[in-house]
Amino acid sequence: MEIESKQQIAFNYIDTHFEEAVSLWKTIVAMESPFWEKKAVDEVCSYLIQWCTQNGLHACRRYCETTGDGLVVSTQSTNLYRHGIALMAHIDTVHKIGAFGSNPVLEKDGWLYGPGVGDCKGGAVMALYTLLALRESGYTQRPVKLILVGNEEGGRPNNENFLPDELCGSDALFNCETGVNGKIVTSRKASIGAVFTVHGESGHVGHLIDTPANAIREAAYKILELENHSDYKDFIFSCGEIQGGTVFTSVPDKCTFKVNCRIRSKESIPVLEQILTQVAAKSHIPGTTSKVQLTGNIVPMAASSKNNALFAQFDRASRALGYGAFEPVHSGGGSDASYAVMLDIPAICSTGVIAENAHTLRERANIESLRMRAKTHILTILNLAD
Structure with a gap:
């Protein structure tokens, strides 16, 4: 099946399931999960495992003793994961439970407000539907996995860090952290x-x-x-x-x-x-x-020609879809994308939903950007060379 046909099927899946995706987004934002409350993070993890199972996705829980559990999601078994594409997001947040009031989720004027709505639960939902849309299109060129982390915000001890193991075998990483309009992060402190x-x-x-x-x-x-x-x-x-x-x-x-x-x-x-x-x-x-x-991870996400090449492909997809060009930027904020760079895996970061005011009570994310960023990821993945 030609790329154009796969693209049409995948994009149609995103469009027809968009309200469903927004509903899932609201649900997991309402499940407040500050990083120091392991039980709360684990409840989000359990909910998503059940959701993945109901939607025919493979979900493997990665247990952590002292920090939030994570899970690895794929459309098929990743036992022979080689030359794969990895997406990543996290389900832990930074706000105390109740900080946003008794009803922590608000939709207003095309924006969603709530704890972790952009950092990084919107990116998690966007990535889940990217996987579903690729599966619907019949894409099998490369194995694709989504790594959902439950201990990003506060860090984790080395014995609870499963990221290097899960990233091995990847040819690219899209870290679906908080997105910024018109910018993609190619290096970080x-x-x-x-x-x-x-x-x-x-x-x-x-x-x-x-x-x-x-x-x-x-x-x-x-x-x-x-x-x-x-x-x-x-x-x-x-x-x-x-x-x-x-x-x-x-x-x-x-x-x-x-x-x-x-x-x-x-x-x-x-x-x-x-x-x-x-x-x-x-x-x-x-x-x-x-x-x-x-x-935490002491190694920065260093700039590299491989990161720049992956950025160029993501930028090309965005422009082809009429969403405009991206600017590659360096960020002073840290992220788990640095683990990919440690393994010499090309990586770009902040490819998630467009959001503002992370780590504050004014945190909000643009709802329509979930559709835009999902389609940009899909087209980029479809066009990645063998």
Whole structure:
């Protein structure tokens, strides 16, 4: 069957099932799933597995002990997955349950509002219907899989990272993260979490006769020292969480704080590690000790000619469909697309639904963009060379 015929069948499937796709989108957005609530994320995973089964898709759950489970979806068995096409999205979000009120989903003026509506549940639904449409068209040129992750936002320990295994055998990755109108991400900074634990010595403030081993005060010195290393180009250090103390009349003997670190290139990795190690080892307050633990993927999504070639094909498809040209951009935000680049797999990112205000209570996604982005993915995949 010619590409044009497959394209027509696949596009017709998207058009005739569009309202159904939007309904699924609303359903899983209403299932609030902040990354730290494993049970909530797992419930979304279970719902989608059931939905995939009902729609004739293969769905394999990837269990994680401490973070949200993921699943891998395909139109056929991926036991012999070689020269495949991977799509990826995540089903965990960043908002506390109830942050958007008792009814977290709102449709208004062509936009959908809600927690994770664009980051990244819209991309997940778009990718699911891309798979269904390709199957309907009879496409078998390459195996296609969708990797849905339940632990993207907060990172995961290495033993719960199934992405390198699932990406192996891929010739391309489309990471269906939050889309931006007219732009596609071809490179990204790495986003690393550095969790510092500071220990001091507790005591009654009224009994002090000398400088106490105050864990919070030591943490404050370290936070300022780290942020002074930011040049906002190659390195960013930003403390976003801190916990310590029990009551204000006692000297705190423990303080933990989390720093988000961003680096632009893999050459910055040893420098980053040295900075974090030195800051943890140095004590400003006598009697305090500290340690640091890293979370997340330390390797950036580096720019490459392979990424640029894949971008060119996606851009060509968009222009052919009358959706306009894309601009390739570098993003300061991290994503799981970096794992593909680590494996020398061509990757582009932010190919999901067009959305705005991610990680805020104003988060919204353009409903019609689900149709547009699904068709752009379909045409790109149909035209990928053997």
